[in-house]
Every structure is written in structure tokens, then in C-alpha cells.
Amino acid sequence: MPVIECVPNFSEGRRPEVIQAIARAIDSAEVTLLDVSSDADHNRTVITFSGSPEAVGEAAYRGIAEAAQRIDLSAHDGQHPRIGAADVVPFIPLREATLSDCATVAHRVGRRVGEDLGIPVYLYDAAAQRSDRATLPQVRRDRYEILRETILTDPTRAPDYGPARLGTAGAVAMGARQPLIAFNVYLDTKDIETAKHIARAVRESGGGLKHIRALGLFVNGRAQVSLNLTDFRVTGLYPALEAVRHEAAKHGATVIQTELVGLMPQQALFDAALAYLQLPPETDSLVLERRMGDLTGDYRPIWFE
Amino acid sequence: MPVIECVPNFSEGRRPEVIQAIARAIDSAEVTLLDVSSDADHNRTVITFSGSPEAVGEAAYRGIAEAAQRIDLSAHDGQHPRIGAADVVPFIPLREATLSDCATVAHRVGRRVGEDLGIPVYLYDAAAQRSDRATLPQVRRDRYEILRETILTDPTRAPDYGPARLGTAGAVAMGARQPLIAFNVYLDTKDIETAKHIARAVRESGGGLKHIRALGLFVNGRAQVSLNLTDFRVTGLYPALEAVRHEAAKHGATVIQTELVGLMPQQALFDAALAYLQLPPETDSLVLERRMGDLTGDYRPIWFE
Numbered sequence: 001m002p003v004i005e006c007v008p009n010f011s012e013g014r015r016p017e018v019i020q021a022i023a024r025a026i027d028s029a030e031v032t033l034l035d036v037s038s039d040a041d042h043n044r045t046v047i048t049f050s051g052s053p054e055a056v057g058e059a060a061y062r063g064i065a066e067a068a069q070r071i072d073l074s075a076h077d078g079q080h081p082r083i084g085a086a087d088v089v090p091f092i093p094l095r096e097a098t099l100s101d102c103a104t105v106a107h108r109v110g111r112r113v114g115e116d117l118g119i120p121v122y123l124y125d126a127a128a129q130r131s132d133r134a135t136l137p138q139v140r141r142d143r144y145e146i147l148r149e150t151i152l153t154d155p156t157r158a159p160d161y162g163p164a165r166l167g168t169a170g171a172v173a174m175g176a177r178q179p180l181i182a183f184n185v186y187l188d189t190k191d192i193e194t195a196k197h198i199a200r201a202v203r204e205s206g207g208g209l210k211h212i213r214a215l216g217l218f219v220n221g222r223a224q225v226s227l228n229l230t231d232f233r234v235t236g237l238y239p240a241l242e243a244v245r246h247e248a249a250k251h252g253a254t255v256i257q258t259e260l261v262g263l264m265p266q267q268a269l270f271d272a273a274l275a276y277l278q279l280p281p282e283t284d285s286l287v288l289e290r291r292m293g294d295l296t297g298d299y300r301p302i303w304f305e
Numbered sequence: 306m307p308v309i310e311c312v313p314n315f316s317e318g319r320r321p322e323v324i325q326a327i328a329r330a331i332d333s334a335e336v337t338l339l340d341v342s343s344d345a346d347h348n349r350t351v352i353t354f355s356g357s358p359e360a361v362g363e364a365a366y367r368g369i370a371e372a373a374q375r376i377d378l379s380a381h382d383g384q385h386p387r388i389g390a391a392d393v394v395p396f397i398p399l400r401e402a403t404l405s406d407c408a409t410v411a412h413r414v415g416r417r418v419g420e421d422l423g424i425p426v427y428l429y430d431a432a433a434q435r436s437d438r439a440t441l442p443q444v445r446r447d448r449y450e451i452l453r454e455t456i457l458t459d460p461t462r463a464p465d466y467g468p469a470r471l472g473t474a475g476a477v478a479m480g481a482r483q484p485l486i487a488f489n490v491y492l493d494t495k496d497i498e499t500a501k502h503i504a505r506a507v508r509e510s511g512g513g514l515k516h517i518r519a520l521g522l523f524v525n526g527r528a529q530v531s532l533n534l535t536d537f538r539v540t541g542l543y544p545a546l547e548a549v550r551h552e553a554a555k556h557g558a559t560v561i562q563t564e565l566v567g568l569m570p571q572q573a574l575f576d577a578a579l580a581y582l583q584l585p586p587e588t589d590s591l592v593l594e595r596r597m598g599d600l601t602g603d604y605r606p607i608w609f610e
Contacts, residue, residue, distance in 0.1 A: 279565060287568065
């Protein structure tokens with residue numbers, strides 16, 4: 001039974017009734033709603049859900065439709081760059097499914113969103129139809145206020161589905177990709193420039209670590225380095241955090257706390273633990289619940305007091 | 306359905322045919338054999354198996370009987386202190402079982418081992434009948450060569466089951482306890498005294514961390530701090546390793562590698578990762594497979610390339 005995941009980001013993190021309405025719309029399809037994580041500073045919500053490719057596609061459509069009705073991008077502010085009410089909608093393979101299966105879902109949902117909702121759709125990553133849409137930053141290069149103009153005239157801004165025109169719902173970046181980890185690092189300073197310097201140094205586009213995207217933001221009264229780990233098996237949480245700490249030290253800053261946005265694969269946490277503990281990587285096969293599951297089929301966590 | 310675990314330590318880590326014979330004897334009962342980990346330097350093997358309390362008790366008895374036939378303690382050498390061929394046999398509750406259930410199994414198996422195999426049995430921890438047997442180190446205070454004499458005359462060495470006399474199989478410490486993590490830390494020095502100093506500083510009995518036992522050994526050509534974490538929810542891998550690194554630095558030594566002996570609960574690895582990553586402790590509820598399992602019943606790990 002194929003299982004895929006969808007992790008849409010919506011440009012609303014402050015009005016609970018809006019967030020709940022979108023979550024309900026998603027949940028009204030035959031999916032498992034896994035998480036709803038909102039951030040008021042970013043004015044953004046990440047919803048995670050899973051199920052069959054068909055059900056997940058339907059749920060994604062309903063969430064996008066609800067968001068389009070409820071969120072007016074022309075009135076939206078927040079720390080995070082965005083292009084739409086439903087800003088990013090990625091599909092991720094989990095079990096017995098491939099990136100190609102997820103790209104098919106992205107195309108199918110994208111077409112419906114473009115044609116039935118009149119929302120421009122940009123297909124990215126494994127769903128991209130153009131080489132200049134291979135990555136999300138390329139697609140999201142122009143934030144809503146800019147895109148509203150450039151979509152009318154710039155051929156590189158021509159959507160894959162839907163009209164070349166932005167309404168109050170903006171546009172949606174829709175794609176297929178491997179899981180991403182959204183990990184925010186809070187520093188012991190209020191200086192946003194420090195966070196920006198660190199972000200530029202650690203991210204791949206700045207000559208830093210591969211598969212790391214980073215932004216420097218001001219959140220909750222502190223400087224924050226907001227990270228996206230786009231391939232945690234190559235660059236995981238351990239090297240990512242070590243790099244941030246290293247760069248922060250150059251600015252006389254330290255990490256006081258971190259947070260995860262949405263969910264993360266178990267393997268990412270195991271990899272970080274094994275790296276920190278200096279254990280051989282194959283030690284994850286010595287996890288009790290994993291060994292019991294492999295031999296009995298019962299993978300349930302065991303609770304010890 | 307109650308599930309318990311047994312993690313016997315046998316005083317054989319060099320002869321594969323002996324280790325395999327003991328594993329086969331255990332596996333001949335209705336249990337799930339989870340792991341067999343041997344260490345030639347320690348001349349010791351840890352076998353982990355699980356199942357119903359009745360089956361686990363039966364398997365433990367068969368393993369002890371096989372070890373008694375195959376291992377002659379009077380000819381045994383190795384880095385680790387020991388009292389018997391089957392040296393330590395702990396029972397641990399996993400699902401729908403309590404420490405008390407495990408103590409009952411320890412008593413039942415202990416009586417059979419004492420009466421039918423003629424091997425002295427010392428009940429410890431949650432199975433102890435005497436306050437001076439609350440901890441394993443108390444029970445294992447006299448190694449085989451010493452115990453062979455003291456058991457004849459010292460009333461504090463009177464076994465709970467079996468004769469007050471040691472044969473070539475020695476004695477067995479049998480108990481009920483919570484899970485323990487056996488974690489070895491290799492230093493970049495050959496000086497065993499360094500490892501011993503570090504062990505004395507970090508262990509609870511030396512005024513160090515609670516629920517930490519430690520020994521300094523020489524293994525694989527290096528100094529090794531051998532740790533037992535007897536309550537990882539109170540003192541986990543992160544504070545334990547931080548303490549070892551801190552003490553090692555005082556001696557100009559660093560940790561080059563670590564190893565796990567046997568299995569460890571998933572939660573221990575999660576706790577270590579969250580501590581290192583400076584994430585809030587409740588972040589383990591944001592693990593994808595855990596969240597999916599909680600909502601769908603499917604806790605299987607998801608493999609990402």
C-alpha cells in the first residue's frame with residue numbers, strides 16, 4: 001500500500017480559526033492528519049498529513065481551496081518570504097512510493113488548482129517541468145508583492161498551471177521531494193545581522209554545507225538562524241548545528257535553544273545521536289524497539305519510567 | 306500480553322562454538338533472540354532475548370545450564386570481573402509487566418538453577434531478599450577466585466538458592482531491574498590508570514553522576530572507560546559522555562570512539578539527540594514514525610535514501 005506525505009505551508013500563523021478551518025478541510029479527506037505547527041512571528045503554519053496518493057492529493061486540494069478563501073496575501077506580513085496563501089505544497093514518498101509517484105500527484109493537483117481555483121501553480125524539484133525550477137528558492141525568488149508585477153511580463157515567471165495573474169491568494173509552489181527538516185536555531189543576541197551572517201556562511205548557496213538552506217531572522221525577540229535540511233542523510237542535524245555554533249562563535253554569539261517545525265524522520269535523530277556519541281553509524285541497528293520490530297513485527301515504542 | 310526481556314552475561318567471548326551453543330539453547334525455548342554481542346578482551350558475551358515471562362524463564366534456565374557445561378571458570382581470564390559461567394542474569398519488564406513480575410521469574414528460575422544444577426544463586430536488585438544485595442556490585446564484590454573461598458565461611462556470601470559451594474560453573478547473580486545501557490568509551494591513550502581515574506570520578510560510588518557505574522580497563526590496545534547506565538531516564542548518554550570527556554580533558558586525553566554492548570532503548574538515543582541539539586525534551590513527539598504510529602498503529606521505520 002503506497003503511502004505519501006504532504007507538508008503544505010500556509011501563510012497564516014496568527015488566527016486560530018483560519019488555521020483550524022484549513023486543517024479541517026484537509027482532514028475531511030481520507031488522510032491521517034499528523035501535525036499542525038504554527039509560528040506567529042513567521043505568520044506561517046505547516047500542516048503534515050499522510051495517506052494514499054489519491055487521498056493526499058484530494059486533501060491538499062481542499063486545503064489550498066480553503067486557504068485561498070481565508071487568506072489575503074495583500075494584507076499579509078511576517079518574517080518569512082512567501083508567494084501565496086497556500087505557499088508551498090510538497091509531496092513526499094514514504095512507503096512503497098517514489099518521487100515520480102509524487103510528481104504525478106503534484107501535476108494532477110496543480111492542474112486542478114490552476115484551472116478550478118484560478119491560482120497560478122509553479123511546479124518545483126522532482127515535479128519541475130523546467131530546469132530553472134529545480135529548487136524552491138528559484139521558484140519563490142519573487143515574493144508576492146513583486147510577483148504580482150513580474151508574473152504579468154516576465155516569461156520566467158510563467159506558471160505551469162493556472163493564469164499568469166495573481167489574486168489575493170497569490171501563487172502556489174507545488175512539488176515532489178524527499179523529506180526536509182525545518183530546524184530553527186536561536187542565538188543569545190538580538191542582532192539580526194549576526195543571524196544573517198551565520199546563515200550566509202553555512203548555507204550551500206554561500207559556499208557552506210551541501211543541502212542546507214538558511215535565513216537570518218528576528219523572532220521572539222532574538223536573532224534566529226532558520227535552517228532547512230534538504231537531504232538529512234548527506235548533511236544531518238549534527239553537522240548543521242556544529243556549523244552554526246562555529247560561525248556563531250566568530251561573532252561572539254552562542255546557541256541558546258533550538259526548535260523543530262513540523263515533524264522529522266526518526267533516522268535524523270538517530271544520526272545526530274550517533275554522531276554526537278561517537279558511536280559507529282550501524283549502532284542504530286542495536287536499538288531495542290527496532291530489533292524487536294524487525295524480528296516480531298511489533299515496532300511500538302517501549303516506555304520506561 | 307506481558308513481554309519481558311532477559312539480558313544474561315556469560316563468561317565466554319572467544320570460542321564461537323561455545324557462544325553459539327548457549328544461544329541455541331536459549332533460542333530452543335519460545336523466545337525471540339534479539340542480540341548476541343561478544344567481547345574477546347572482556348571474554349564475555351551478552352545475549353538479549355524477549356518473550357512471555359514463562360518462556361523467558363525457561364530460556365534463561367537452558368542458557369545457564371549450557372554455559373555451566375561448557376565454561377570452566379577456574380580456567381577463565383578476561384578484563385571484566387565475574388563470578389560464574391552464566392555471570393549475571395537480569396529480567397527486565399518491557400510491556401504489560403512489572404519489576405515484581407520479573408522478580409517472580411528470577412525466584413522461580415533461581416530455585417531451579419540452585420536445586421537442579423547445583424549452582425549458587427544470588428538474587429539482586431528488585432529480586433533481592435536481603436538489603437545487602439540491592440545492587441549488582443554488592444553481589445559481585447568477590448570475583449570467582451575469591452568467592453570460591455569466602456562462600457564456605459562468610460555468612461554474607463550465603464546464596465539465596467543452591468549450595469554454599471562453587472564448582473567450575475561458579476555462581477550466578479540473578480535479578481530484576483530496569484533496562485541498563487552498557488556503553489564503552491575508548492580514549493586516545495594506552496594508560497589504564499587514566500581510564501581508572503576517569504571511572505572513579507564519574508561513577509556514583511565515587512561521588513559522580515547518579516545511576517552511573519564505571520570501570521577503567523585496557524581493551525583493544527587502548528584505555529577504555531566501561532560504563533553502565535542503570536537509569537538512563539535520570540542520567541542518560543549525553544550527561545554521561547559529557548562527564549567522561551570533561552574528566553578525560555583533565556588528563557590530557559580525548560575520546561576517540563565509543564561502542565554499545567547489547568541493545569539500548571530508543572528513548573535513550575532520542576534523549577541524547579535532543580540534549581545535544583538543544584531541542585525541548587517534548588520534541589520526541591515530533592518524530593514522524595512515532596506520530597504515524599500513534600495515529601495509525603504503524604510504527605515501522607521509514608527508509609529514506
